[in-house]
Amino acid sequence: MARYGMLIDTKKCIGCYACRVACQRLNDLLPDENFIRFEEREEGVYPSVAVEHVPLQCMHCEDAPCAAVCPTGAAHIGADGIVAVDQGRCIGCLYCMAACPYQVRVRNSETGAVDKCRFCVVTAHESGTQTCNCVDACLTDARIFGDLDDPGSEISRAIAETHAVPIVADLTKTKVFYVR
Amino acid sequence: MSEKTLTRRTFLEAGAGLAAGAAVLGAAGVAGTAGAALDPQVAHAWGGPVVTTAHSLCNACSSKCGFTAYVRNGEIDTVLGDEGHPYAKGKLCARGYGYLQIATSEDRLTEPLKKNDKGVFEPISWDQAYAEIAEKVQAIIAADGPEALAMVQDPRPSGKYYTKRFMNALGSANVYTHGAACNLSKEAGFTQVIGTGNYSSDVASSKMTMFIGRSYADAIRPSSVSALQKAHERGARIVLVDPRCNNSIAFADEWVPINPGTDLALLLGMSHVLVTRGLYDAAYVAENAVGFEEWAASLATCTPAWAEGITGIPAATIERLAVEFADAAPAASIEPSWRGAFGCAYENSGETARAVCLFNTLLGCWNQKGGALFTPSVSVGKLDEAKFPSVPKPAAKILGSEEYPLSLSNMGSNVYAAQMAHSGVIKGMFFYNSNMAAGYSNTAFLAEALSRLDLMVVVDVQMSETAQLADYVLPECSYLERLELPEFIGGKVPCVTLRDKVIERVHPETRSCDEIFSELARACGVGEYFDFTVEELADAQLKTVGLSLETLREAGGTASFPDAAFEYGKTPKWKTPAGKIQFTSEACAAAGLSPYPVWVEPAVMPDEAAGTLRLVGGKQAHMSHTQTANIADLMQITKDYDLDRVWLSADVAQRWGIADGDEVLVSNECHEGRVRVKVTQRVNPTTLFMPSHYGCSSPEQRTAYGVGLCQMDFVPFRIEPGYGGICSQEALVTVKKVGA
Numbered sequence: 051m052a053r054y055g056m057l058i059d060t061k062k063c064i065g066c067y068a069c070r071v072a073c074q075r076l077n078d079l080l081p082d083e084n085f086i087r088f089e090e091r092e093e094g095v096y097p098s099v100a101v102e103h104v105p106l107q108c109m110h111c112e113d114a115p116c117a118a119v120c121p122t123g124a125a126h127i128g129a130d131g132i133v134a135v136d137q138g139r140c141i142g143c144l145y146c147m148a149a150c151p152y153q154v155r156v157r158n159s160e161t162g163a164v165d166k167c168r169f170c171v172v173t174a175h176e177s178g179t180q181t182c183n184c185v186d187a188c189l190t191d192a193r194i195f196g197d198l199d200d201p202g203s204e205i206s207r208a209i210a211e212t213h214a215v216p217i218v219a220d221l222t223k224t225k226v227f228y229v230r
Numbered sequence: 231m232s233e234k235t236l237t238r239r240t241f242l243e244a245g246a247g248l249a250a251g252a253a254v255l256g257a258a259g260v261a262g263t264a265g266a267a268l269d270p271q272v273a274h275a276w277g278g279p280v281v282t283t284a285h286s287l288c289n290a291c292s293s294k295c296g297f298t299a300y301v302r303n304g305e306i307d308t309v310l311g312d313e314g315h316p317y318a319k320g321k322l323c324a325r326g327y328g329y330l331q332i333a334t335s336e337d338r339l340t341e342p343l344k345k346n347d348k349g350v351f352e353p354i355s356w357d358q359a360y361a362e363i364a365e366k367v368q369a370i371i372a373a374d375g376p377e378a379l380a381m382v383q384d385p386r387p388s389g390k391y392y393t394k395r396f397m398n399a400l401g402s403a404n405v406y407t408h409g410a411a412c413n414l415s416k417e418a419g420f421t422q423v424i425g426t427g428n429y430s431s432d433v434a435s436s437k438m439t440m441f442i443g444r445s446y447a448d449a450i451r452p453s454s455v456s457a458l459q460k461a462h463e464r465g466a467r468i469v470l471v472d473p474r475c476n477n478s479i480a481f482a483d484e485w486v487p488i489n490p491g492t493d494l495a496l497l498l499g500m501s502h503v504l505v506t507r508g509l510y511d512a513a514y515v516a517e518n519a520v521g522f523e524e525w526a527a528s529l530a531t532c533t534p535a536w537a538e539g540i541t542g543i544p545a546a547t548i549e550r551l552a553v554e555f556a557d558a559a560p561a562a563s564i565e566p567s568w569r570g571a572f573g574c575a576y577e578n579s580g581e582t583a584r585a586v587c588l589f590n591t592l593l594g595c596w597n598q599k600g601g602a603l604f605t606p607s608v609s610v611g612k613l614d615e616a617k618f619p620s621v622p623k624p625a626a627k628i629l630g631s632e633e634y635p636l637s638l639s640n641m642g643s644n645v646y647a648a649q650m651a652h653s654g655v656i657k658g659m660f661f662y663n664s665n666m667a668a669g670y671s672n673t674a675f676l677a678e679a680l681s682r683l684d685l686m687v688v689v690d691v692q693m694s695e696t697a698q699l700a701d702y703v704l705p706e707c708s709y710l711e712r713l714e715l716p717e718f719i720g721g722k723v724p725c726v727t728l729r730d731k732v733i734e735r736v737h738p739e740t741r742s743c744d745e746i747f748s749e750l751a752r753a754c755g756v757g758e759y760f761d762f763t764v765e766e767l768a769d770a771q772l773k774t775v776g777l778s779l780e781t782l783r784e785a786g787g788t789a790s791f792p793d794a795a796f797e798y799g800k801t802p803k804w805k806t807p808a809g810k811i812q813f814t815s816e817a818c819a820a821a822g823l824s825p826y827p828v829w830v831e832p833a834v835m836p837d838e839a840a841g842t843l844r845l846v847g848g849k850q851a852h853m854s855h856t857q858t859a860n861i862a863d864l865m866q867i868t869k870d871y872d873l874d875r876v877w878l879s880a881d882v883a884q885r886w887g888i889a890d891g892d893e894v895l896v897s898n899e900c901h902e903g904r905v906r907v908k909v910t911q912r913v914n915p916t917t918l919f920m921p922s923h924y925g926c927s928s929p930e931q932r933t934a935y936g937v938g939l940c941q942m943d944f945v946p947f948r949i950e951p952g953y954g955g956i957c958s959q960e961a962l963v964t965v966k967k968v969g970a
Binding site: 061062063064065066067068070071072074075076081082084088090092094095096097099100101103186187189190 | 308309310321322323324325326327328330447450452455456459475477478479480481485487851852862863864865866867870871879880881910911912913915
């Protein structure tokens with residue numbers, strides 16, 4: 051079993067939305083069904099100003115509030131630690147959306163069910179590749195995907211080198227790490 | 231909802247063997263570079279129905295990046311940027327993915343339309359439309375000559391060939407590109423100095439590169455973003471001169487927040503420092519240039535302190551930048567830009583472009599590693615005259631070439647053409663892939679000018695503002711549904727690429743550009759110049775460079791010409807009248823400008839006391855002009871993040887009592903409209919930045935309609951003296967909080 055995670059280097063992010071649209075098109079999502087949410091931070095005073103783009107998506111928490119509040123078990127932690135939503139069991143109560151501290155779950159406006167980043171789980175499992183569409187699409191290689199339990203994996207080495215950390219310390223034991 | 235299983239790695243692994251096989255084509259000096267071609271059986275192995283692949287070119291912006299489309303059951307399943315395409319380098323931007331939706335958009339034009347007496351469009355058959363258009367064309371030619379006809383087109387591989395051939399066959403030289411609203415002033419200014427309209431900065435290998443109004447991260451070509459990132463990671467000094475702190479700042483060292491319209495003064499100030507301190511490459515200038523002494527003398531008064539007063543950039547910063555450039559030379563340059571700050575923006579844009587080339591000349595950076603390069607390109611050779619007969623050269627020159635003598639004949643001044651429509655000199659106009667009415671100049675003036683035409687024909691895929699004004703609207707199939715002529719790309723290793731058909735036509739009554747103009751030509755009685763198919767022409771063109779349609783397809787849609795590759799250090803042949811770099815230009819003097827670039831003030835200047843700001847436009851990474859605004863995936867990003875807001879300096883906003891997110895009234899003598907404000911530290915206080923993609927006024931573009939304001943509503947109709955550009959940023963506005 052792997053324990054999949056992602057690293058996002060915001061120092062390389064230019065806020066271009068290529069990851070978002072690649073994810074939507076390649077996962078066949080609706081236009082308003084966005085698995086990647088962006089926050090833009092502006093710091094400093096004119097003209098000494100710095101800009102940071104922070105892409106946020108399902109953090110695949112080991113301590114997942116969405117799974118804890120889901121009344122039907124639709125939201126659950128699946129194989130390889132990937133947080134998943136069983137679309138057939140989702141009743142659209144939106145508890146999980148309220149519970150998610152990162153606000154990265156979206157309601158499918160056609161089915162009423164909730165969905166979110168899947169770490170391109172079918173890709174990983176069915177075709178044997180260990181990557182995500184957003185990682186492939188990123189123009190600046192700001193994203194790395196891989197097995198956190200494999201100390202030799204690119205992501206494990208990068209986290210060690212860059213001291214990447216979760217977006218909010220130890221809140222929910224997330225598996226997405228940030229360089230900021 | 232299905233989860234797609236295709237990823238680049240799967241395909242590259244699957245197709246690796248095939249790619250190796252396709253890498254050598256056997257034609258002299260030509261190698262295929264585009265990488266993997268997928269064997270349908272390999273695709274079958276991962277479970278889905280048979281997938282077919284096609285290599286094609288994106289149409290979401292002018293870069294035309296190469297991609298591979300994987301098509302399942304007639305629908306596009308996945309697209310991946312082609313590794314071998316020099317602009318894509320394996321990646322696509324947000325627009326590249328999103329613009330695929332144009333093919334199946336519910337707002338597509340699906341049949342030819344004719345405007346009736348009540349101003350309402352009605353369907354008409356192709357044959358009837360062609361017959362009526364031809365009759366009107368012939369009537370205009372009979373009464374006023376072919377000079378009364380004009381074409382405006384935004385160049386695409388087939389479009390630029392067929393539209394020009396069609397007009398020339400009718401006897402008219404009046405073929406205008408979008409250029410006057412894009413890069414005409416820049417290319418025309420460059421031409422006066424270096425004899426060619428463009429160069430490329432060797433950003434990735436540079437020690438210092440300055441960008442003026444150009445942002446690789448906001449108007450994306452993946453290879454350019456990559457080059458910028460490499461430069462930054464190598465420790466190159468990257469400087470952004472821009473009234474807006476654009477998103478390239480992620481890979482830049484410094485933002486120079488210049489007062490918009492004053493880049494020329496900055497250039498003169500930096501040149502003053504190099505010349506007066508002897509920091510320029512005197513040997514290079516002496517060997518390669520003429521007229522230096524006259525310009526150098528004129529720089530005496532252009533001190534950094536003088537430039538500070540105009541640009542708002544501290545004199546010490548101007549001095550430091552110049553010295554840093556001298557230290558980094560010759561591995562340094564000012565990047566040529568595209569539309570940016572001097573492609574078409576001000577009355578001084580052409581002269582700014584000249585000064586950019588002169589500054590680079592002072593650095594001695596032409597064709598030096600890390601400097602500014604003239605990269606080679608390959609072009610089509612001579613074709614069989616019997617099959618593809620040459621069209622006689624029209625008797626008259628393109629209209630506007632006398633009035634705007636510095637404009638380039640291969641672009642022309644499209645706004646002058648509009649002015650001639652307004653004054654009744656031009657009677658009939660065709661538009662291909664061009665939304666002139668919404669994007670090229672003052673919208674009210676253009677609507678009035680075009681409404682005076684006897685004949686207006688628009689070829690497009692959706693009901694643009696320009697199409698709304700037309701007498702006839704001819705629906706084209708989308709870029710995904712057609713083969714086009716080969717596209718040759720200059721570069722360190724020049725190459726040729728192909729836009730190929732990816733999917734079958736979604737709407738049977740749409741036709742491709744080559745079909746439309748060939749059929750129109752036949753109806754107009756000049757069909758003898760169009761007696762071939764696009765396949766035949768593409769194949770014939772490719773055979774002149776040792777390829778064929780088949781071999782280019784086998785090569786993955788991109789084939790390079792390594793024998794023609796660029797080499798550093800070679801002095802170019804300067805194609806100027808003097809045969810050298812020209813610090814002085816007789817043509818500029820004859821056009822009423824200074825023989826050498828001197829400070830020219832923009833036509834209008836913001837006034838703090840009057841509370842006016844300069845209206846500055848610009849791109850966002852997920853949009854291209856107005857053509858992408860109706861794409862659901864892309865417009866949703868705008869809606870999610872309120873990206874149609876105008877940017878106002880935090881300092882000014884505080885003084886005027888405007889808070890972030892407030893609705894304001896933007897107004898001037900041309901227009902007024904309400905929009906919300908982004909209050910930011912990222913913009914010069916004399917500036918109101920308005921993203922230039924919004925304000926769609928065509929109700930048939932249901933996604934884009936009514937979102938945001940249209941920049942060109944506020945821009946007065948004006949043409950840059952000498953050069954013919956549209957002066958897209960010669961507009962002042964006031965901003966007032968709604969309800970205050």
